[in-house]
Amino acid sequence: MSSDIKDITAYMTDLGRRARAASRHLAAAPTGLKNTALQAIADDLQANRETLMQENRRDLEAGAAKGLDSALLDRLELTPARIDSMIEGIEQIIALPDPIGEIFDLNYRPSGIQVGRMRVPLGVVGIIYESRPNVTADAAALCLKSGNATVLRGGSEAFHSNQAIAASIQRGLQQAGLPGDAVQVIATTDRAAVGAMITMPEAIDVIIPRGGKGLIERISNDARVPVIKHLDGICHVYIDDQADPAKAFDIAVNAKTQRYGTCNTMETLLVAEAIAEQILPTLAAAYAEHGVELRGCARCREILPDCRQATDSDWDTEYLGPILSIRVVEGLDQAIDHISSHSSGHTESIVTENYSRARRFLTEVDSSSVMVNASTRFADGFEYGLGAEIGISTDKFHARGPVGLEGLTSVKYIVLGDGHIRT
Amino acid sequence: MSSDIKDITAYMTDLGRRARAASRHLAAAPTGLKNTALQAIADDLQANRETLMQENRRDLEAGAAKGLDSALLDRLELTPARIDSMIEGIEQIIALPDPIGEIFDLNYRPSGIQVGRMRVPLGVVGIIYESRPNVTADAAALCLKSGNATVLRGGSEAFHSNQAIAASIQRGLQQAGLPGDAVQVIATTDRAAVGAMITMPEAIDVIIPRGGKGLIERISNDARVPVIKHLDGICHVYIDDQADPAKAFDIAVNAKTQRYGTCNTMETLLVAEAIAEQILPTLAAAYAEHGVELRGCARCREILPDCRQATDSDWDTEYLGPILSIRVVEGLDQAIDHISSHSSGHTESIVTENYSRARRFLTEVDSSSVMVNASTRFADGFEYGLGAEIGISTDKFHARGPVGLEGLTSVKYIVLGDGHIRT
Structure with a gap:
């Protein structure tokens, strides 16, 4: 033809x-x-x-x-x-x-x-x-x-x-x-x-x-x-130290493991220092069960000694597979800084019970979808009620998300x- | 410096x-x-x-x-x-x-x-x-x-x-x-x-x-x-044969003469055949008072013998000055066809008392502003209540008008x- x-x-x-x-x-x-x-x-x-x-x-x-x-x-x-x-x-x-x-x-x-x-x-x-x-x-x-x-x-x-x-x-x-x-x-x-x-x-x-x-x-x-x-989907979940640990666990597992090859899958987990020791070992066990390879910052590896060292390029990589980079941050400010430096502007989620921090995250994170206490996997036309989507835009001009x-x-x-x- | x-x-x-x-x-x-x-x-x-x-x-x-x-x-x-x-x-x-x-x-x-x-x-x-x-x-x-x-x-x-x-x-x-x-x-x-x-x-x-x-x-x-x-402003007014002649007169004069150098000024007047003989001579007299030069189609020149012959390029020209091209059309369909061929997509207005024709004009004319019984000169951020405008867009993507x-x-x-x- x-x-x-x-x-x-x-x-x-x-x-x-x-x-x-x-x-x-x-x-x-x-x-x-x-x-x-x-x-x-x-x-x-x-x-x-x-x-x-x-x-x-x-x-x-x-x-x-x-x-x-x-x-x-x-x-x-x-x-x-x-x-x-x-x-x-x-x-x-x-x-x-x-x-x-x-x-x-x-x-x-x-x-x-x-x-x-x-x-x-x-x-x-x-x-x-x-x-x-x-x-x-x-x-x-x-x-x-x-x-x-x-x-x-x-x-x-x-x-x-x-x-x-x-x-x-x-x-x-x-x-x-x-x-x-x-x-x-x-x-x-x-x-x-x-x-x-x-x-x-x-x-x-x-x-x-x-x-x-x-x-x-x-x-x-x-x-x-x-x-x-729509270019990359380097999506982040930030677990605040005022997160409900059960919600944090569910969301961090779901955002990574529900599907690996999708653009709204979490690629980097940010965890507040004050809650890291409490939450990371349980999470690491769950990821191990799913066969997810972890790559962590130095502080993360003190808590999870079996975790591989993350390199600079890990923070900018869309794995589209069972790999997760983890960084322990001081708190919300450092989480937002990390996201603003490394995110592709697709979807980010905060897990917190703190009203003011949720409001700040919603306002200050500049991505096409910004979430509170929900899995990044929801960033999708059907889930948002659009009925169907012709694509996802990571641009800010005309159409976004x-x-x-x-x-x-x-x-x-x-x-x-x-x-x-x-x- | x-x-x-x-x-x-x-x-x-x-x-x-x-x-x-x-x-x-x-x-x-x-x-x-x-x-x-x-x-x-x-x-x-x-x-x-x-x-x-x-x-x-x-x-x-x-x-x-x-x-x-x-x-x-x-x-x-x-x-x-x-x-x-x-x-x-x-x-x-x-x-x-x-x-x-x-x-x-x-x-x-x-x-x-x-x-x-x-x-x-x-x-x-x-x-x-x-x-x-x-x-x-x-x-x-x-x-x-x-x-x-x-x-x-x-x-x-x-x-x-x-x-x-x-x-x-x-x-x-x-x-x-x-x-x-x-x-x-x-x-x-x-x-x-x-x-x-x-x-x-x-x-x-x-x-x-x-x-x-x-x-x-x-x-x-x-x-x-x-x-x-924002590129050209080749704006049209169409006077339907069911127009109120007084409104048609006011709008056609205002759209051309209120200011000449603005992008929302009318450049071409379209007049329905059935009302042309009634409305054009009065309008021509008003334009003559304002010193506006008229350039008309053959039928227009039968009604206004002093009017100069419009050339093909007149229909595509933004005069930005005291010149107006006039075309007598059969009715709404031909008016919309003319606009869709020659308009720059800025602003067009229909003058009519006919409900269905007003609705058709609003739906079928693809310009950044489409008006019924109003002067094209209203197409402006202040007049629309935006408070101020940073520009006028003739694009359809992201921002329009x-x-x-x-x-x-x-x-x-x-x-x-x-x-x-x-x-």
Whole structure:
């Protein structure tokens, strides 16, 4: 398929032009119509499960032949359960309130005009992702619900799976009477398509890369379009000396061990000096049971002699695995200093019963999620009630933290008058 | 002064590092302290009016000697009335509510955690502006109130004026006990400082250029930092055939003639065919009184034979002067099509008594301000109740339309638990 397209620039220019035209239709599409299209897409995926799995098998066989590792092949696979959850995901998005057209802050001004704001789509959203084909359906559904046209570029190893999902999306859009160009999946694995996609501000309003840090950094560096990006997740839990020890134990164990490979997993535990001797041995035993390797500061190793010495680079490492660095700090000030020097700005949590320290931590820690007495693992669109997330942003501009429907929108001012003029 | 700095890169790196450090203090500064500093700055400007005017005179004399044109010299001048309004501007910002720390949408989730959002500063804001020295005080005050550190780069022709205002700001900050690095005015006119400023994402979180389109385009093209920008203001008024003729007359005259050089001034008038013969002759007479030159489409010239023929480029021109292009359209659909092809996305207004057409215009026109029965001249931070604006954004990302304190903020998620863990 990819070889069919000779002139990538012309192909992408045309695709961008069509996305822009479709975005105008979508922006004005009523909620009911968008939901009808989403339901038609879900039904079509359901009706074509067999084809989906056949096309996925082509990708899996090609991947195995190319020698892809088992983790990658696992991410690539569309099992019946994964198809179920892809369809459920769309149905959950149908159930979410439509953010578009919401009018808020509508107030009279002394001049007599009434000024408010209306939520509107961003326009055209470009998604660049790696091996998981379910992103094709998730991302298309979120963008469609929020009135945006979408240009999707999945990983080359998932090409046939993505095209099969795209075909269901096309049929669903047509059935509802929405333009097929509302969701376009790039029909080539040529890398030049990505280069074109991220440098077309006239056609694409925002790029959301989903994948490893390398992909995201490359895209951010070269993009001429705003990028909603998520880099590292170096998350901290600080156990204050006024923590409830039982809560501290539960949270510190959960934040590290509930899942290792996720960006909201704790990578560094900070423990106040005054409670360290009480809490660290019990915690270390629990981590040992889970097979978590500990790397501690000098003071930590006085309490836990079997713990390996942490190096400077440990404080800046996202392990994404069963390793935890531990630092004993004097108290809240030093904990905040450590976080402000080493955190990636993703998620941090304090465990304390002290009201003023909880308030200070919430105010002074500058991360996309800041928690009191809760596990960092909660930093997630579903847990926050966004319904679904298109990504997590570690930026401060436009969208921050888990990005759901609202992150795919903008606002405009509306002014209602009765012939008012400015004097 | 500018020749004192030999190594611009080292100077800017140090300035950026100090801004970043100061931003941490400012982010946690209580409202009262920020207001105290703002009042101290206003008082210091008041106490040093004479020095301000002396320093401004140096700039004016140098400008005259360099042959700057009278419009530029006028913008540069600090008259007693302009100093008054600079001081009043700061006092108005003191009176605005502090956006920082506001917590909203705090709700319990089924898991038992309470999730909300807290408004926080962006961090460090860089402002690049041209000849008006009052921007130094306005921008610094808005950034300070919103908890941001500021790096200001004014035009070289206002160098001494800006440094004098900067000195007042420094004394005010010190008097309140806030770090002087919270507001830094670049002490060189070397252009390399701008190049450094827009490529320091580690030190500066957002750049706001204020000035002509050329300046803004140059900065946007080269920036490695998000830019809140405002390009053209090609604003439209559409007079529907169900308009109240009196309102249509008032609005069409006001939107063009109240001021010519502003970005929210109407540049193109669209008139529905069915009302054109009734309304255009009266309007043309009013424009003639104001000395506004008209350029019309063929149908317009049938009604107004003295009107000059509009060329294709007229529909895409921001005149910023007493010229107006007029097009007779079939009705609402053609008006929206014209706007979507030619508008710069700033401000558009419909004049109509028809409920459904007003609703369609509000929904389908994709501009930062969309109005019904009101003059485009209302598109302004003061008129909208933002108190003051740091600029107007024609982008859809992050901030759109007049940008006040809220546009200088971000949000973070906060999670309150009682030992909650994820299962």
